[in-house]
Amino acid sequence: MGKARASNAFLQVGAIVVAILLTTLVLLAAKAPPLAAYANIVLGAVGSWDVAANVLVSWVPLLLATAGLLITFTAGLWNIGIEGQITLGAIFTTWMLRGLQTSGIDPSLIIPLSIVAGMAGGALWALLAGALKTFGGVNEIFGGLGLNFVASALNLWLIFGPWKRPGVASMSGTVPFAPSLWLPTISAQSRLSPAALLLALCAIVVVYMLLQGTHFGLRLKAVGKNPNAAYLLGVPTWQHMMTSFALCGIFAGLAGAVQVTSVYHRLIPSISSGYGYLGLMVAMLAGFRAALVAPVALFFAALNVGSIQLPIVLRQDSSLAGVLQGTLVLFVLLAQGLRQRLAGRG
Amino acid sequence: MQIELRDIRKTFGSVQANAGISLRIASTAIQGILGENGAGKSTLMKILSGFILPDSGDILLDGARVVIHSPADAIRQGIGMLHQDPLDFPPMRILDNFILGKPGGVFPDRRKAAREFRELAGQFDFSLDADAFVDTLTVGERQQLEILRLLWFGARVLILDEPTTGISQPQKEKLFATLQRLASQGMAIVFVSHKLEDVELLCSTVAVLRQGMLVGTAEPPYDTKSLVRMMFERDVSFTGKTALQPGKPILSLRGVSLEALRLQIIDVSFEARAGEVIGLAGMEGSGQSVLLSACAGLVRPVAGTVRLGDTDVTGLSYHAFMKHGVAYLPAARLEKGLVAGLSLTDHFVLSEGTGSVFIDRRRAADVAADRICTFNIKGSPSHPVESLSGGNQQRMLLALLKESLSLILLEHPTRGLDIESTLYIWGKLRERCARGAAIVFISADLDEVLQYSDRVLVFFSGRISPPLPGAGLTVEQLGGLIGGKGWDSLAGVAHG
Numbered sequence: 001m002g003k004a005r006a007s008n009a010f011l012q013v014g015a016i017v018v019a020i021l022l023t024t025l026v027l028l029a030a031k032a033p034p035l036a037a038y039a040n041i042v043l044g045a046v047g048s049w050d051v052a053a054n055v056l057v058s059w060v061p062l063l064l065a066t067a068g069l070l071i072t073f074t075a076g077l078w079n080i081g082i083e084g085q086i087t088l089g090a091i092f093t094t095w096m097l098r099g100l101q102t103s104g105i106d107p108s109l110i111i112p113l114s115i116v117a118g119m120a121g122g123a124l125w126a127l128l129a130g131a132l133k134t135f136g137g138v139n140e141i142f143g144g145l146g147l148n149f150v151a152s153a154l155n156l157w158l159i160f161g162p163w164k165r166p167g168v169a170s171m172s173g174t175v176p177f178a179p180s181l182w183l184p185t186i187s188a189q190s191r192l193s194p195a196a197l198l199l200a201l202c203a204i205v206v207v208y209m210l211l212q213g214t215h216f217g218l219r220l221k222a223v224g225k226n227p228n229a230a231y232l233l234g235v236p237t238w239q240h241m242m243t244s245f246a247l248c249g250i251f252a253g254l255a256g257a258v259q260v261t262s263v264y265h266r267l268i269p270s271i272s273s274g275y276g277y278l279g280l281m282v283a284m285l286a287g288f289r290a291a292l293v294a295p296v297a298l299f300f301a302a303l304n305v306g307s308i309q310l311p312i313v314l315r316q317d318s319s320l321a322g323v324l325q326g327t328l329v330l331f332v333l334l335a336q337g338l339r340q341r342l343a344g345r346g
Numbered sequence: 347m348q349i350e351l352r353d354i355r356k357t358f359g360s361v362q363a364n365a366g367i368s369l370r371i372a373s374t375a376i377q378g379i380l381g382e383n384g385a386g387k388s389t390l391m392k393i394l395s396g397f398i399l400p401d402s403g404d405i406l407l408d409g410a411r412v413v414i415h416s417p418a419d420a421i422r423q424g425i426g427m428l429h430q431d432p433l434d435f436p437p438m439r440i441l442d443n444f445i446l447g448k449p450g451g452v453f454p455d456r457r458k459a460a461r462e463f464r465e466l467a468g469q470f471d472f473s474l475d476a477d478a479f480v481d482t483l484t485v486g487e488r489q490q491l492e493i494l495r496l497l498w499f500g501a502r503v504l505i506l507d508e509p510t511t512g513i514s515q516p517q518k519e520k521l522f523a524t525l526q527r528l529a530s531q532g533m534a535i536v537f538v539s540h541k542l543e544d545v546e547l548l549c550s551t552v553a554v555l556r557q558g559m560l561v562g563t564a565e566p567p568y569d570t571k572s573l574v575r576m577m578f579e580r581d582v583s584f585t586g587k588t589a590l591q592p593g594k595p596i597l598s599l600r601g602v603s604l605e606a607l608r609l610q611i612i613d614v615s616f617e618a619r620a621g622e623v624i625g626l627a628g629m630e631g632s633g634q635s636v637l638l639s640a641c642a643g644l645v646r647p648v649a650g651t652v653r654l655g656d657t658d659v660t661g662l663s664y665h666a667f668m669k670h671g672v673a674y675l676p677a678a679r680l681e682k683g684l685v686a687g688l689s690l691t692d693h694f695v696l697s698e699g700t701g702s703v704f705i706d707r708r709r710a711a712d713v714a715a716d717r718i719c720t721f722n723i724k725g726s727p728s729h730p731v732e733s734l735s736g737g738n739q740q741r742m743l744l745a746l747l748k749e750s751l752s753l754i755l756l757e758h759p760t761r762g763l764d765i766e767s768t769l770y771i772w773g774k775l776r777e778r779c780a781r782g783a784a785i786v787f788i789s790a791d792l793d794e795v796l797q798y799s800d801r802v803l804v805f806f807s808g809r810i811s812p813p814l815p816g817a818g819l820t821v822e823q824l825g826g827l828i829g830g831k832g833w834d835s836l837a838g839v840a841h842g
Contacts, residue, residue, distance in 0.1 A: 213704050214703050215695070215702070215703065215705055218696060218705060221692075222692075226682075226684075228681065228682045229682055229683055232664070232682060232683060233685075233693070233696050234699065235696065
């Protein structure tokens with residue numbers, strides 16, 4: 001047992017080392033000094049209170065998306081459609097804000113209402129993917145991918161059509177909302193909203209408790225691991241899958257709502273910012289364990305924010321963070337695969 | 347081509363599937379292989395066709411010792427196997443299937459292949475359209491395609507595994523004519539079946555396997571009785587059943603018809619009464635599983651009614667059946683019955699159902715400890731269920747059964763289990779009967795069927811016998827029925 005754990009840890013650490021080595025090779029190939037690049041990423045993420053706050057701003061939607069994905073992964077579902085669900089969350093939030101901004105209702109009521117609308121939008125989009133799978137026999141990966149394209153087309157159409165800025169439509173999005181409709185932030189310059197941060201932390205705790213401690217979580221696990229046996233043990237299988245889609249959609253929609261109400265204050269074309277796909281990677285890297293998601297998501301957020309420094313200081317593209325994140329996930333998964341093969345042989 | 351098998355041995359775990367089988371198959375022969383489930387027929391054929399390697403023993407083709415490493419290797423050496431479920435690609439055209447697997451460069455010569463296909467099909471009077479899609483064919487036509495393909499690949503030995511299941515009478519006649527013609531041209535044919543009539547009609551010689559050994563051979567004219575005796579002979583004798591006091595009916599099927607992939611079950615009626623055990627006997631795939639699934643609400647009948655007690659439950663789901671006290675235990679324990687990756691305790695929590703939102707861990711641990719002790723399961727409550735041995739997995743499934751059940755449906759309840767587990771499990775099941783439950787079970791093991799059933803239903807290619815009282819039944823009678831013999835005399839047996 002102890003030996004297995006040691007070799008396991010060795011493989012995991014090895015995977016991280018290999019990922020860093022590979023990223024270093026990429027840097028060398030791009031004729032950039034690797035050490036300086038890494039130092040810049042670290043400085044870019046924790047060098048000042050401002051950048052550290054930015055890391056947290058990025059952490060919030062990533063944490064929300066990953067929390068939702070843990071639920072669908074537990075049910076054995078690959079909810080690739082989460083990007084679209086975030087987008088729909090943002091669209092519904094914007095729609096509610098636009099509808100109520102001149103209504104005279106108190107902003108402290110409008111903001112929660114619009115966030116709830118976002119959650120409903122995300123859930124709706126997720127349920128569509130779920131219905132396609134359950135009633136139409138469409139694999140959730142294909143259905144989700146298709147719905148992602150539809151969502152982003154819908155988003156662009158709204159920005160350049162019905163919701164366009166007065167005068168000329170722009171890639172910079174819809175007209176920003178009045179500051180009274182913004183989720184309060186820690187300072188005037190910062191985009192970090194304590195309420196959003198609290199929501200995200202609550203989300204991961206709720207998901208942890210849901211999956212670890214409730215009958216629903218256990219049944220979901222059974223459905224994910226063996227739907228046939230779960231059905232014979234009396235678990236209504238497709239109902240649980242649909243519920244998991246809806247719950248994931250709620251968290252994804254919340255992420256979209258946060259992006260609108262506290263980060264961009266308007267609808268922009270790339271409102272989901274790839275947090276859904278990144279969330280898939282975080283969930284995989286965390287081994288689908290809720291307890292590990294928060295630190296891994298924080299690390300990924302730090303990489304994202306830290307690498308923003310690269311183009312400025314070293315004239316390197318900031319997509320280096322993506323290289324590191326991608327190779328990290330690949331090699332950690334590879335290490336897990338190797339471990340299973342070794343265990344299978346032994 | 348002449349085949350000789352010398353002392354073939356193959357062991358799976360503690361089971362000797364082939365325990366030293368020697369057999370010589372002459373060219374021009376149609377060699378029948380008979381045996382009940384688990385007698386070792388499939389293993390022997392898999393060895394001959396390269397799917398598995400024997401532990402020891404030699405295979406000689408035309409006197410030369412060969413080693414067959416893979417199915418592709420087998421066909422290179424001239425051995426072609428026709429599987430019970432044709433190994434073809436339904437969404438593709440016949441010609442593509444025909445060419446597939448033939449070595450011959452990047453671009454197959456389709457025109458030449460098409461010409462040869464037509465010539466070959468013409469020889470045997472098969473009317474197959476090379477451009478048709480395979481999924482439009484019947485099972486019999488797919489078989490014809492497969493035979494042509496194997497011949498084209500140069501097969502000189504043809505192994506057929508239960509080829510007459512699911513094909514029509516004219517197709518069967520055509521198949522037999524084809525096989526006879528191929529044999530007369532010098533091919534060796536190996537015909538594996540449990541259908542005595544087909545074997546007697548076609549084969550020029552028959553070998554009977556039992557418990558991994560060759561127990562006898564026969565030549566025409568065949569004596570059905572002695573074939574049955576060879577296939578099913580037993581040393582044990584069974585204690586006669588005491589006549590059952592019939593309880594009230596728990597499950598009643600009236601005129602139920604079912605459709606499965608390759609067989610139809612038409613107009614079945616029977617009742618399972620409180621306290622009784624009904625055994626479903628027959629070769630695997632003769633319709634037992636479909637009928638049992640229908641009793642559980644897992645398969646919807648196309649006609650007829652299913653009643654549980656006084657309630658008509660026709661067409662309802664398994665979960666609705668569960669509410670009426672039905673439990674179904676599948677044969678594939680780890681694939682369908684248990685959730686690999688979840689612990690024993692998790693399973694007890696799952697089966698208990700939900701009374702609250704949060705799991706009461708302490709109560710769950712108590713329940714788990716209690717059941718593990720009661721059912722004598724060798725395993726720890728926190729371990730994943732797949733770490734249990736087969737016998738303990740089956741005990742686990744029993745331990746998961748709810749307290750109040752009126753009908754328990756089991757597929758192969760003791761398959762692969764040692765004698766101790768078998769006795770234990772039947773002890774537990776009988777306790778349930780004593781408390782008023784009815785049990786319907788499938789078993790491939792005739793001993794088990796005879797020993798535990800109050801009444802027996804025999805299945806043969808979708809045909810179902812009326813319930814036969816277990817007390818008067820002999821191994822020979824049952825064996826004959828399973829092989830398709832003696833069905834005419836059943837007409838007199840009263841429906842029960």
